[in-house]
Amino acid sequence: MYCDLHTHSTASDGGTPPQELPAQARAAGLAALALTDHDTAAGLPACAAAAGEVGVCFVPGIELSANRAALKPAPYTPAPGDRLGTLHLLGLFIRHDDPGLAALCRDVAQARAQRNPQIIARLNEMGLSISYDEVLALVQAQGGQVIGRPHIGQVLVAKGYAASVQDAFARYIGEGRPAYVRKDLLPPGRAIDAIHKAGGLAILAHPIQMRCADAAELEYTVKRLAEMDLDGLEVWHCDHGPAEIQAYAALAQRLGLLVSGGSDYHGPRKAVALGSQQVPVEVFEALRDVAGL
Ligand SMILES: [Zn+2]
Numbered sequence: 188m189y190c191d192l193h194t195h196s197t198a199s200d201g202g203t204p205p206q207e208l209p210a211q212a213r214a215a216g217l218a219a220l221a222l223t224d225h226d227t228a229a230g231l232p233a234c235a236a237a238a239g240e241v242g243v244c245f246v247p248g249i250e251l252s253a254n255r256a257a258l259k260p261a262p263y264t265p266a267p268g269d270r271l272g273t274l275h276l277l278g279l280f281i282r283h284d285d286p287g288l289a290a291l292c293r294d295v296a297q298a299r300a301q302r303n304p305q306i307i308a309r310l311n312e313m314g315l316s317i318s319y320d321e322v323l324a325l326v327q328a329q330g331g332q333v334i335g336r337p338h339i340g341q342v343l344v345a346k347g348y349a350a351s352v353q354d355a356f357a358r359y360i361g362e363g364r365p366a367y368v369r370k371d372l373l374p375p376g377r378a379i380d381a382i383h384k385a386g387g388l389a390i391l392a393h394p395i396q397m398r399c400a401d402a403a404e405l406e407y408t409v410k411r412l413a414e415m416d417l418d419g420l421e422v423w424h425c426d427h428g429p430a431e432i433q434a435y436a437a438l439a440q441r442l443g444l445l446v447s448g449g450s451d452y453h454g455p456r457k458a459v460a461l462g463s464q465q466v467p468v469e470v471f472e473a474l475r476d477v478a479g480l
Pocket residue numbers: 250275392393
């Protein structure tokens with residue numbers, strides 16, 4: 188039996204409504220499913236209710252974006268064109284209605300609300316005709332709560348400025364591209380504390396996306412997070428190959444961290460299937476036991 192402890196719904200940037208995920212998980216043969224939308228717990232009640240109906244164990248979760256630069260050896264001055272990487276923290280087994288986490292999500296949403304108009308302004312400066320209202324209309328039509336770059340990308344595709352969302356990122360809005368605006372300013376320690384106060388376990392998502400230069404930087408970074416009371420590492424992920432899975436599992440064991448894993452399913456829009464990481468259900472059971480549930 189397998190589990191999938193990293194998925195997204197239309198409550199953030201996924202393509203599947205939260206209430207439809209558990210039936211898909213069951214069809215994929217999963218015993219347990221976590222919903223980990225970006226910076227929102229809004230999809231959790233609907234997903235939990237549906238999971239109860241189809242008999243899939245449900246893990247209420249969230250994925251927070253934190254400041255990657257905060258974990259660089261000081262003093263950090265990025266070289267031109269340096270791709271810093273991302274630092275995402277999963278909260279698993281959180282209380283969906285925790286007021287502290289809700290306040291943090293509101294802060295993040297506010298920062299994001301300022302970022303998206305900045306991206307649109309840069310696109311306009313480049314001569315592309317796109318408005319914030321067009322992006323907002325698309326998000327509302329999809330029933331989403333959180334506006335992200337994929338939505339801006341979809342509008343660029345609809346208006347003929349890009350061949351695909353990937354193409355829009357490669358040409359305009361991806362890291363290092365002309366309309367890119369940095370985000371990720373949440374201190375990692377604050378994200379971990381908020382997850383703990385909401386009753387959850389803090390897991391470093393897809394360590395490969397931190398873009399560490401080598402194994403030594405990876406170990407340095409994960410140790411810093413462990414000092415901030417990080418609970419575990421996401422070992423299985425669609426971006427990890429067999430070598431990474433082995434390396435992250437060994438690192439977790441060496442540092443006394445838990446292991447987790449999931450597909451990072453975003454719906455039919457991306458070529459990653461729900462349950463495709465084939466994470467053993469024992470991984471879910473071990474996390475549940477530590478969470479005290
Ligand atoms: Zn992520």
